[in-house]
Amino acid sequence: MVNNDAPARTAARGYRRIATEEAFAPASVLELYRNLKLDDPGFNSLWGFYLNSPSERAVSVIRRLQDLGAERLADMEATGIDHQIIALTSPGTQVFDAATARSVAIEANDILAEACRAHPDRYTGMAAMAPQDPASAVKEIERAVRQLGFKAVILNGHTLGEYHDGAQYWPIFEAAEALDVPIYLHPNAPPKQMIAPFLEAGLDGAVYGFGVDTGLHMLRIICAGVFDRFPKLQFIIGHAGEALPFWQYRLDYMYGAGQRARRYPHMPLLAHPISHYLANNVYITNSGVAWQPAIEFCQKVIGVDRVLYAMDYPYQFQADEVRTLDEMSIPDDHKKKFFQTNAERVFKLVD
Ligand code: 1DF
Ligand code: MN
Numbered sequence: 001m002v003n004n005d006a007p008a009r010t011a012a013r014g015y016r017r018i019a020t021e022e023a024f025a026p027a028s029v030l031e032l033y034r035n036l037k038l039d040d041p042g043f044n045s046l047w048g049f050y051l052n053s054p055s056e057r058a059v060s061v062i063r064r065l066q067d068l069g070a071e072r073l074a075d076m077e078a079t080g081i082d083h084q085i086i087a088l089t090s091p092g093t094q095v096f097d098a099a100t101a102r103s104v105a106i107e108a109n110d111i112l113a114e115a116c117r118a119h120p121d122r123y124t125g126m127a128a129m130a131p132q133d134p135a136s137a138v139k140e141i142e143r144a145v146r147q148l149g150f151k152a153v154i155l156n157g158h159t160l161g162e163y164h165d166g167a168q169y170w171p172i173f174e175a176a177e178a179l180d181v182p183i184y185l186h187p188n189a190p191p192k193q194m195i196a197p198f199l200e201a202g203l204d205g206a207v208y209g210f211g212v213d214t215g216l217h218m219l220r221i222i223c224a225g226v227f228d229r230f231p232k233l234q235f236i237i238g239h240a241g242e243a244l245p246f247w248q249y250r251l252d253y254m255y256g257a258g259q260r261a262r263r264y265p266h267m268p269l270l271a272h273p274i275s276h277y278l279a280n281n282v283y284i285t286n287s288g289v290a291w292q293p294a295i296e297f298c299q300k301v302i303g304v305d306r307v308l309y310a311m312d313y314p315y316q317f318q319a320d321e322v323r324t325l326d327e328m329s330i331p332d333d334h335k336k337k338f339f340q341t342n343a344e345r346v347f348k349l350v351d
Contacts, residue, residue: 006077006078006079006080006319007079007080007319007322007323007326008080008326009080010080010082013326014332014336015335015336015339015340015341016082016083016339016340017080017081017082017083017309017322017339017340018081018082018083018084018085018308018309018339018340018343018344018347018349019081019083019084019085019309019310019311019313020085020184020236020285020287020308020309020310020343020347021085021087021184021186021238021285021287021310021311021312022084022085022086022087022310022311022312022313023065023086023087023088023089023090023312023313023314023315024065024066024067024068024086024087024088024089024112024115025065025066025088025089026066026107026108026111027066028104028107029088029104029107029108030051030062030065030066032096032100032104033047033051033095034047034051036095036096038095038160039192040095040160040161040191040192041189041192041195041196041199041204042188042189042190042191042192042195042199042204042209043091043095043189045189045199045204045205046090046189046204046205049205050062060314061314061315064313064314064317065089065314068086068111068112068115068123069115069118072084072313073119073122075313075314075317076122078319079311079317079318079319079322080319080322081311081313081322082122083121083122083123083124083343083349084122084123084124084313085124085125085126085151085152085343085347086112086115086116086123086124086125086126087125087126087128087152087154087184087186088104088105088108088112088126088128088154088156089156090156090157090186090187090188091156091157091159091188092104092105092108092128092154092156093105093108093128093129093130093131093132093156094130094131094132094156094157094158094159094160094188095159095160096130096132097132098130098132098133098136101130101132101133102130102133102136102140104128104130105127105128105129105130105137105140106140108128109125109127109128109140109143109144109148109150110148112125112128112148112150113125113144113148113149113150116148116149116150124150124151124347124349125144125148125149125150125151126150126151126152126153126154126184127140127141127144127145127148127150127152127153127154127181128140128144128154129141129144129153129154129172131155131159131164131169131172132159134168134169134171134172135171137171137172137175138171138172138174138175141153141172141175141176141179141181142175142179145179145181146179150181151181151347151348151349152181152182152183152184152236152347153172153176153181153182153183153184154183154184154186155172155183155184155185155186156186156187156188157185157186157187157188157189157210157213157214157217158188158191158213158217160191160192161191161192161193163216163217163220164217164221165217165220165221165223165224165226166224170226170229170230173226173229173230173233174230176233177230177232177233180232180348182234182235182236182283182346182347183233183234183235183236184235184236184237184238185214185217185218185221185235185236185237186214186238187206187210187211187213187214187238187239187242188210188213188214189204189205189209189210189213190204190209190212190213191213194213195209198212206288206315210239211239211242211243212242212243214237214238214239214242215237215241215242215243215244215247218235218237218242218244218282219244219251219274221235222270222274222277222278222281223255223267223270223274224267224268225268225270227277227280227281228268228270228271228272231280231281233281234281234282234283234346235281235282235283236282236283236284236285236308236346237282237283237284237285238284238285238286238287238288238310238312239285239286239287239288239289240284240286240288240289240291240294240295240297240298241278241282241284241298241301241302244278244282245278245284245297245298245301245302246297248274248275248278248301251274251275252273252274252275255270255273255274256273275301278301278302279301279302279303279306282302282306283306283307283308283342283346284298284302284306284307284308285307285308285309285310286298286307286308286309286310286325286338287310287311287312287316288310288312288315288316290318290321290322290324290325292324292328292329292330295307295325295328295330295338296328296330299330299334299338304334304337304338305337305342305345306342307337307338307342308338308342308343308346309325309338309339309343325338325339
């Protein structure tokens, strides 16, 4: 039986808990999803489930996603979460035509900004944008950061099978680097061109497909040379680094071997091994992984200053996991970095 009593208060534990991959969705966006006829099996699997299943999981996720008020604040209280970094849930704007995507981003950002203004001690926003139209995305990121006070950008995976490492998307990266805000590369289901074997086995969603696709996307961005061009740019990936830390040795060895042999002449020669970019341009959250071995491994591989806490509310709303993480047998200063100070630094929450 899971013990769902609220975890210890801040003063008793010596750190604030800042949850960094928390989701919301305006009712209007869910309505657009409901009416969308899309040839995208991943989207249909994910949102077909949440919008139609009578299960307690689906019903409570849909309700909680839309709430930026009393229920969310009570849930935070019940699980001892002091602060949420909130983004438009996946796939966000990235299933719409460019015009719809632009207006969804603006509307979602305005709604989230209002909640952040009402509860500045509780909420911080990540900026939605429409990568389908990079020029508009740059403008919306600038508006969200400069006028709405948002502290990061959300990129919800591929856009209908298009990954965002291509040069046409680099203005978005340039803007994020110039504004000094991180980009949270959040999962989406694998795209149509690769989802079939996942879907057949019921593995397309957060269970596995999300991680495979997001690890791939992060690697594509690294291998395209984005961080050689924008060395100060920071990405954040969830789910204990979408398995990339575990792959690191092999990625370094085999990508390096391929580069030296010029196996793929169309790919740029990177200035550094892949591990360099993981340690200098990537932050990792533990979203969905309340498991000390994976968290410690990430801390060892990319550095204790680069691993952050996330709950993934409302998809993994679990008080028992907060307690498990409180009780990790790691040094107290590492725990404080994990729950509080790394997030304060990367999202610039304190002046
Ligand atoms: C799920 C998981 C859905 C995560 C999400 O957004 C999400 C899920 C639509 O369990 O279906 O963000 N997650 O990050 O693990
Ligand atoms: Mn998530």
